[in-house]
Amino acid sequence: MRIGLLTSGGDCPGLNAVIRGAVLRGFAAGDHSFVGFLGGWRGATTGEHVVLDRPRIRGIAKHGGTILGSTRFNPFDNGGIERVRSNFAALGVDALIAIGGEGTLAAAQRLADGGIRIVGVPKTIDNDLNGTDYTFGFDTAVQIATEAMDRLRTTGDSHGRCMVAEVMGRHAGWIALHSGMAAGAHAILIPERRTTMTEITAWITDARARGKAPLVVVAEGFIPDQADDPHSERGLDAFGRPRLGGIGERLAPLIEAATGIETRATTLGHIQRGGTPSAFDRVLATRMGMAATEAVLRGDTGRMISLRGTELTTVPFAEALDELKTVPAERYAEAEVLFG
Numbered sequence: 001m002r003i004g005l006l007t008s009g010g011d012c013p014g015l016n017a018v019i020r021g022a023v024l025r026g027f028a029a030g031d032h033s034f035v036g037f038l039g040g041w042r043g044a045t046t047g048e049h050v051v052l053d054r055p056r057i058r059g060i061a062k063h064g065g066t067i068l069g070s071t072r073f074n075p076f077d078n079g080g081i082e083r084v085r086s087n088f089a090a091l092g093v094d095a096l097i098a099i100g101g102e103g104t105l106a107a108a109q110r111l112a113d114g115g116i117r118i119v120g121v122p123k124t125i126d127n128d129l130n131g132t133d134y135t136f137g138f139d140t141a142v143q144i145a146t147e148a149m150d151r152l153r154t155t156g157d158s159h160g161r162c163m164v165a166e167v168m169g170r171h172a173g174w175i176a177l178h179s180g181m182a183a184g185a186h187a188i189l190i191p192e193r194r195t196t197m198t199e200i201t202a203w204i205t206d207a208r209a210r211g212k213a214p215l216v217v218v219a220e221g222f223i224p225d226q227a228d229d230p231h232s233e234r235g236l237d238a239f240g241r242p243r244l245g246g247i248g249e250r251l252a253p254l255i256e257a258a259t260g261i262e263t264r265a266t267t268l269g270h271i272q273r274g275g276t277p278s279a280f281d282r283v284l285a286t287r288m289g290m291a292a293t294e295a296v297l298r299g300d301t302g303r304m305i306s307l308r309g310t311e312l313t314t315v316p317f318a319e320a321l322d323e324l325k326t327v328p329a330e331r332y333a334e335a336e337v338l339f340g
Contacts, residue, residue: 001026002033003296004093005052007066008040008073008104012123012137013277014285015066018099020057021289027054029297035091041107042073044096047087061282064275075107081114088116095301097292099123101135102321105304109317112302119295120304120317121288125272128172131320132306136285141168141272142178148268149183149215156213156264162204162255164265166248168272169219172326175272177335180217187214187339189251191221192327200251201258206340208261218251220244245269287312 005022007015019036026032034052037043050056050068060067075084088096095117098108101124112118122129125141145167156163165185167175173190180188186207189195200216207214221244248265256263277285288305291312295303303314 001094001297002035002092003293004035004037004044004049004088004091004096005068006037006040006044006096006098007068007070007123008098008100008107009070009123010072010101010125011065011070011273012125013064013140013273013275014136014281015070015099015123016063017061017277017282017285018121018123018136018289018292019052019067020061021286022097022293023052023057023289025290025293026297029293032297035093036068039069039071040073040100040104041075042071042078043068044087045073045075045078045083047090049091061286062276064277072103076110081111081116084111085114085116095119095296097121097289097296101126102129102324105129105317106321109321112317117296117301119292119301119314120320121292122304122306122320125175126169126172127174128170128324128326129320130323130325131304131315133309134284134307136281136288137273137277138174139280140275140278141175142182143278144272144275145175145179145268146182148266148271149179149185149217152266153183153213153215156215159262160213162208162214162216162259162261162263164216164218164248164252164255164263166218166220166245166265166267168268170221170244171324173219173222173332174327176217176219177327177331181335181338183215183217184338185215185217186212187216188332188335189216189218189222190327190332191219191223192329193332194223194225196225197254197258201255203340204255204259204261208259214261216251216255218248220247222247224251
């Protein structure tokens with residue numbers, strides 16, 4: 001069997017480990033070969049590819065990014081199912097492993113409904129895909145954000161400032177919640193919880209009253225109580241979604257005006273996606289890659305790899321896509337006890 005792989009959407013620590021795990025599992029199972037499509041769905045629609053042999057995947061699990069490249073390319077604006085099917089036939093590709101987040105898996109579901117054999121591997125640092133307990137990349141992103149916040153706290157302490165750290169999180173505040181709790185933030189602002197400026201300033205002034213330099217963590221998708229939508233001034237991506245970012249810079253002057261505390265904002269941005277994956281993410285990504293190949297070989301396609309506890313299984317694409325996995329109210333309430 002010849003199996004194709006692609007990585008699509010935002011890059012994520014652990015992508016290369018998935019590729020390596022998938023290919024090595026196929027080699028161990030018999031006379032199977034692999035091709036990698038370049039630039040995500042773009043490669044699947046243009047036929048741009050590389051052969052994934054042992055030399056190409058050797059030692060890549062510890063590296064960040066993806067050896068196949070990634071884009072936010074929408075295949076349905078560029079030939080769709082028939083174009084992909086034609087390329088697969090020309091290359092002798094029998095099935096595809098699509099590694100990506102919500103947009104990638106939604107495209108994979110449409111292609112699977114059109115008769116193409118696909119297995120999805122959930123990838124998002126936001127950890128917001130339903131149908132799986134964790135996605136690889138999340139642990140690394142939280143570690144990077146936590147380290148950055150630890151550094152922000154030292155400069156905040158030195159100057160008596162309030163520091164605002166903006167992290168990724170379009171619809172779900174998992175990175176903000178976990179990194180904020182780990183860093184001892186005095187306020188955590190997430191998309192799932194409407195928080196008033198009165199609450200925010202109360203937490204900040206309480207921290208200052210105890211001699212602390214306040215640290216506020218805000219997810220990029222946080223919506224202030226007086227706004228209707230997340231802060232976005234960067235247009236739309238290929239799937240029509242607003243490019244978010246900048247809420248930290250918007251909040252900082254409001255906090256300073258309300259509290260009188262000098263306030264600075266830092267947007268961590270793409271640094272959360274970069275660098276080497278954590279040990280946890282390397283292991284999880286490797287196991288998911290191996291599980292994806294196993295699913296293809298047994299004909300369990302049209303489904304996504306899922307982590308349940310410590311075991312890997314498969315679930316229908318719909319289970320991952322019908323509803324995002326957001327932070328439950330009770331998890332936020334746990335963290336709120338630590339604020340101020």
